[in-house]
Amino acid sequence: MVINDEQKNDIAWKEYTKYNVGDGVRIDINNRKKTIGYVSEIFGQAPEKDMVSSLEDLEARLQGALTGLNGYIVTDKEITQETRPEDVQKVTILFEGSEAKFDQNFRGAVEDWVLTDAPTAIQISMAKRLGIKTGKISQLDAASKEVKAAMDRYPNARFKFYAHSLGGLNLQASLGSLEDKYLNRVDGAYIYEAPNLYPLLSDEEKKQVDKIKYKIYNYIDKRDIVTWEHSKEGNEGVVGTLVRIDSKDVGDLGKQHMWGGYDYKAGYLNVKEESLDDYRLARVKQAKEQLQLKKQALESWKKRGLSGRDLISMDTIQAIRIVESLKEFALIASDYILAVCDFGIADVKGTWETLLASCRSTVSGSRCRESDIVNALAQVGATKETIEINRITELEKIKKDTLKIKDSIFSLSTDIAKGIATVAATDIALASQLQLQW
Structure with missing residues (x-):
């Protein structure tokens, strides 16, 4: 099944849907609903159906719950008591962005904006402008542990990742933490409207993400103020292939951030001319x-x-x-x-x-x-x-x-x-x- 840019965007939107374990994740393909997989695990919640059982997995899930990590692990097979993790062939991981509703989820909003977004923004700027690096925020560390735990739990599966905003920071950190044996099982990673974490990565982490640069697509709309510390030109100093969107102005910062400026033609994104060569080459290599x-x-x-x-x-x-x-x-x-x-x-x-x-x-x-x-x-x-x-x-x-x-x-x-x-x-x-x- 070939997924175009608009459908990938649709998958990424699902990270903001409220699912329960066992729910099917469906998107529109050719005006028909297509199930891309089933929710097997939910970040920040207690494990269900015994899929998370090792001590390391439980520690990662607990750290995620304490730091406000949100998202889903979606598998190609519905997880039941009879399902073996080694039978799963495809896994999609969705990292949710920042909680914006302070009135409905005050704790979650504080964990995301105050304890993760703000300090990470300061860290990135210090690393890029002053060369001063400090340890990454706990939520990013929790995300990295969750990704490795999932890749260990489903040893025969190939992985795709989708993330938006703060979720994009979690995904960038996770990809940088992966050793070669994990990188070889990554089919694609799609990051939307996230700050540039590359300056904060260690030299070893930069080396790892650079190995799969052509499989990581880092989409940014420069009308969106959240996408800070990305270079105005070129494709260096960034996690993956930087894809600058030829966006429309929707006149609202919140809507602009939530993919509001994205424009499609026959299912494919309008991309700025300066990004087209790198974008095409990455897609060809993939x-x-x-x-x-x-x-x-x-x-x-x-x-x-x-x-x-x-x-x-x-x-x-x-x-x-x-x-x-x-x-x-x-x-x-x-x-x-x-x-x-x-x-x-x-x-x-x-x-x-x-x-x-x-x-x-x-x-x-x-x-x-x-x-x-x-x-x-x-x-x-x-x-x-x-x-x-x-x-x-x-x-x-x-x-x-x-x-x-x-x-x-x-x-x-x-x-x-x-x-x-x-x-x-x-x-x-x-x-x-x-x-x-x-």
Whole structure:
């Protein structure tokens, strides 16, 4: 199932919905309600249905309750007494933003705004402007512990994260705390309208989030005053890929903060021109990784052997549908990747000459030579390699790798389909023999 920007925003909104354990989380897809999973755990509340049982998990949940951490863990399977955590394949974690209703939840609002938001804002500014770093606020630490506990509890699951405002701070801290074995299981992280926690992270934490920069999307609307300490240009010094929204002014700071300025076209966000290249490249890298994961799943399936009892007992039609859906995914994803890469290559070609021409025009009439212009640009990191050649080389490599993965998926799908047909024929023959013997 391919989720567009508007649907991702819809998922993030669910963090503000009041759910109970066991409730289905549903969003609109093509004018139909689609269940993306079931609430298995609620941050800040006592564990239910025995999913949180270890001492470390209970400590994390208690710390979350004491610090005002709010949000949900959503699993692809409804958790019952019979459900095994290792059977869960997909987990979505939702981090809720600050409690805004002081009249209805005074304690929660104080925990968020007074004990977490305000001191964290001061810490970020001190770290960025003065280089002074202090320990992170307790709620951020609790969120990091909850994420690790969940990833340990569901060892075979891949994870997606959604967060808004204060929840975005919790998510940034959580991602920075993850070792490589956890990072490899992150499919995507979507941060909306949050301050920039990157200056406050340790060097090791920065290194970790930079490893999955292309899988973290950090959406900001500069009309929203909450998104402080983000750079005006570029994509460095931030957790993930910074996506600057080409927003509309709704004339209300509260509504602006709550996604009010977001504008969509055919389900996809209007993004400012200066963010488009990085945004497209991150999405292409993410799509390529998902293709690679599908290929690995097929390779594992084939390696296990199609004559095994588990595959003989599988419904043949269902198995064929799985294979065909993977082929369809490979076709759609690869076509998207190739199209974006071709567009990027065409867009980048000639940028160096355009830059030189602009510089020549600026210094026209002076004694400045071409070599002087080139040397001056190089001093600020602008060369033909950094501006044009390196990006084209990267996109060409992604195209080449994508075609290889696509061809491999099609080849594996064909082999598996033949194997399923053979197993099915064998199974029918066995059934006939049993019937005759009976």
